[in-house]
Amino acid sequence: MAHGEVLEFEEYVRTRQDALLRSARRLVPDPVDAQDLLQTALVRTYGRWDGIADKRLADAYLRRVMINTRTEWWRARKLEEVPTEQLPDASVDDSTEQHADRALLMDIMKVLAPKQRSVVVLRHWEQMSTEETAAALGMSAGTVKSTLHRALARLRQELESRNADDSAGAAESAVPTQARRVLEREERERCAA
Structure with a gap:
């Protein structure tokens, strides 16, 4: 990415950060998770910034990245093990x-x-x-x-x-x-x- 585009992206993040964080908070209830979601989406968007021809659509693009990221996280968490206090009783087929x-x-x-x-x-x-x-x-x-x-x-x-x-x-x-x-x-x- 060219130096001018890096500066343009940094300016975009500075001016839109609060609104984007509010969008992230609507997607995930935990404030820390919302910040993580926004940061992950910003990193992914940064790599594609030069591909966004109309920068007025950057908010929509970034929100779509946040939604896709949240969906990925949700799917990954569904597969994780859930710790429990007690092991379930082993069933014996009778x-x-x-x-x-x-x-x-x-x-x-x-x-x-x-x-x-x-x-x-x-x-x-x-x-x-x-x-x-x-x-x-x-x-x-x-x-x-x-x-x-x-x-x-x-x-x-x-x-x-x-x-x-x-x-x-x-x-x-x-x-x-x-x-x-x-x-x-x-x-x-x-x-x-």
């Missing part, structure tokens, strides 16, 4: 419990109509998409969604009635783990849609 869950789930599935059972099996056991399930069963995607919704509601109702009948107070253990996972995944998908 095949006996899994077999009991599967048997109970298969018993509960009997309350569904054949079409509902087919949709649940294809969507959740076979992990088929809505469109794949529709093609396999010869129905529309909307029909698959509504059938699945009604089937899962019926399964929930059956699980709740069986839990209510459990006089030992171990209602949670009566709900098969696999059935709970199917129902929870459906809830997440419905909320995400």
Whole structure:
């Protein structure tokens, strides 16, 4: 970069620093992180300063660099380990419990109509998409969604009635783990849609 452009960049930073720091504060709540964000964006912009033909657009360019930098930081932090006070309990797979869950789930599935059972099996056991399930069963995607919704509601109702009948107070253990996972995944998908 030519000496004149260096001076131009320094002047730009001096005059726009407060406004740019306010922009950084809007992107990250911590004041120290905001200063780090601005400094990182300024360093990245400095290397490309001569490529900004219209310097009136420098603020927009620098804000875009801040947004991209913040996104990079966020992605990197998602991958970091999170320290904890205690180690999580190691889970031990108990095949006996899994077999009991599967048997109970298969018993509960009997309350569904054949079409509902087919949709649940294809969507959740076979992990088929809505469109794949529709093609396999010869129905529309909307029909698959509504059938699945009604089937899962019926399964929930059956699980709740069986839990209510459990006089030992171990209602949670009566709900098969696999059935709970199917129902929870459906809830997440419905909320995400």
